[in-house]
Amino acid sequence: MSMYPRFRGHPLRPSEGMLRAAAGLFRLHGRLGELLPLERVLCAVFFKEPDRVPVTHFLLGAARRLTGISYQKFSRHPESAAEAYLAASEILGGDVLYTAIDLSVEAADFGQEMVYPDDNTAHPDYTRPRISAVEDYERLEPFDPRRSPRMGMCIRMGELLSRKARLRYPVIGFVFGPLGVLAMMRGAQRLFMDCLRYPEKVKAALDVVTEVLVDYARALCDAGVDSVMLDTLFASQSGVSRAMWVEMEGVYARRIAEEVRRRGALVSLHNCGTRPYLDLQLEYIRPHLVSLADLPDDCSSLEELKEKYGRKTAIAGMIPTDSLLLETPREIVEKARRQMEVLAPGGGYVLAPACEYPPNGDLVNALALVKAAEMYGKYPLREG
Amino acid sequence: MDGSGMKESLDALARAVMEGLEEEVVARCRKSLEGGVEPREVLREGLCRGMRLAGELYERHEYFLPELLLASEAMQAGMHAVAPALRPSESTEGEGATVVLGVVKGDVHEIGKNLVKVMLEAEGFRVVDMGVDVPPERFVEELHKRGAAILALSTMMTTTLPAMRRTVELARETEPCPLVIVGGAPLTPALAADLGADGYGESAASAPSIIRALVGSGPES
Incomplete structure (x- = not known):
């Protein structure tokens, strides 16, 4: 059971208007004292200035190190993974909890053979792709994600985190985009070429995958998560063209986002590609929060990003993961300070890594991000 | 004709x-x-x-x-x-420098590596494709065997960066010391330098020009 009261099995949530109004109250409260992570993030998402800039570490595999569990356990046991995320937030001070485990959760339940290493992220067995021939695209069958091992695990995580976090932390359910799920079953190289050679066959598979992902998003919402984050990896210049993204993912991702909104939850987006197509993704997915690794293809600076998109969606990310891996905490604090200076004014900003926090990287830089928010991210922001 | x-x-x-x-x-x-x-x-x-x-x-x-x-x-x-x-003395291999290319141990993402291979071949380099999930020692063996002057490594994950570092370190111990170029999603020029590489390839298409520039300047000491 989630923190929301239920009617006919579904959580009764506050409307978006009520959340917006609550964010306004939290903003006032934040002037007087410290906000809870949920209040802080809500303020940011609705363009109100909270007590300070919220931080999310997007930990995934790194979270398991807080409780000392193996990757295997993190990848397969909802209780252990939820406990790791909670411990990470308590110890490192992040403001958001996720159900994100790895990018193969959905593909595994479609029958993709997996490898679960002890010291590395779970991934498909690439020697045995689920879609080994073009004809296999049309052989995918829909199923109930609630009864499947890995998506079922993440739904369970959503329940556990929502219950344990209560009204303290926002919980974000994570769903890999339809094209990404197919890439995990076909291999990205073959999938990309199939999109050009056999688009109708790929679309037949995308229809089935999307049907399951819509249901998965619905189940995560029913489990009580506050938001569902879609990962549209290929909507960038390091993926496919703008036109191909719209045709092969945009129209499908829109169905998932619409279902999330219908369930009353917020829509988030993660895209860690180079020069992402943010305008297209806003058009098709209409997210409340977008986590990026790079500037969009139509922006040349953080200032332009803030100017062009800063009131259309809340922005997170862009602290380079290689910096988190290599640089000193002092350098990270400085990097975060510069970013907050541009993106944080007026709210609409969450301090975060560009992508998954390096799973084996030093966690002291995760603490440095929070420290940076406490030192330089307190509202009202100081000039310079 | x-x-x-x-x-x-x-x-x-x-x-x-x-x-x-x-x-x-x-x-x-x-x-x-x-x-x-x-x-x-x-x-x-x-x-x-x-x-x-x-x-x-x-x-x-x-x-x-x-x-x-x-x-x-x-x-x-x-x-x-x-x-x-082609005549027996000819081959589809280029006549330029030999590049040993592969994805480091623990990683099986190969799109970037495959594209680098084709781009290098198109520019006349001889490419020895080691495939994916290649242990550091195998790269070094191949460098010796082929007398290759260039080692090109790829990875898409931060978890396999230690394997890339180990491969670069081992390659550095071989004689003659090859030029090392690295690429892949988590890499940046700064990280490439930290790993001990001579060059960083931002995209597959840029690999030939980067290698040519490096060959011109020789390995860094």
Whole structure:
């Protein structure tokens, strides 16, 4: 059971208007004292200035190190993974909890053979792709994600985190985009070429995958998560063209986002590609929060990003993961300070890594991000 | 086939490679050979030039990975068609420096590596493709065996960066010390330098020019 009261099995949530109004109250409260992570993030998402800039570490595999569990356990046991995320937030001070485990959760339940290493992220067995021939695209069958091992695990995580976090932390359910799920079953190289050679066959598979992902998003919402984050990896210049993204993912991702909104939850987006197509993704997915690794293809600076998109969606990310891996905490604090200076004014900003926090990287830089928010991210922001 | 007919034929072949038209590429290769065009010309002025053109479109963001991959498949198909026509002393391998290329231990993402291979071949490099999930020792063995001067490594994950570092370290201990170029999603110029690499390739299409620049300057001490 989630923190929301239920009617006919579904959580009764506050409307978006009520959340917006609550964010306004939290903003006032934040002037007087410290906000809870949920209040802080809500303020940011609705363009109100909270007590300070919220931080999310997007930990995934790194979270398991807080409780000392193996990757295997993190990848397969909802209780252990939820406990790791909670411990990470308590110890490192992040403001958001996720159900994100790895990018193969959905593909595994479609029958993709997996490898679960002890010291590395779970991934498909690439020697045995689920879609080994073009004809296999049309052989995918829909199923109930609630009864499947890995998506079922993440739904369970959503329940556990929502219950344990209560009204303290926002919980974000994570769903890999339809094209990404197919890439995990076909291999990205073959999938990309199939999109050009056999688009109708790929679309037949995308229809089935999307049907399951819509249901998965619905189940995560029913489990009580506050938001569902879609990962549209290929909507960038390091993926496919703008036109191909719209045709092969945009129209499908829109169905998932619409279902999330219908369930009353917020829509988030993660895209860690180079020069992402943010305008297209806003058009098709209409997210409340977008986590990026790079500037969009139509922006040349953080200032332009803030100017062009800063009131259309809340922005997170862009602290380079290689910096988190290599640089000193002092350098990270400085990097975060510069970013907050541009993106944080007026709210609409969450301090975060560009992508998954390096799973084996030093966690002291995760603490440095929070420290940076406490030192330089307190509202009202100081000039310079 | 006269001079202008030959040029026209090779131009059409290059265009077919660029557009990723595999069947047309094979047909045009055969037609060029039957028309008396030297196999090496078909390779250089048809197949490799077509791939270079695709690479240029990619660099200008007019092509993306799918289009580039299709062009690379078309080029490979053309190379297979031309191979039987080459004299025993010739091969589809280039005549330039030898590059040992692979994805480091623990990682199996190979799109970038495969594209780097094709782009290097299109520019005349000899490429030894070690595949994916390659242990550091295997890279070093191959460097020795081939007497290769260049090692090109790829990874898409931060969890496999230690394996990349170990590979660079081991390569540095070999004589003669090869030039090392690295690429992949988590890498940046700063991280490449930290790993001890001589160069960083931001995209597959840029790999040939980066290696050429490095070969010109020699390995860093």
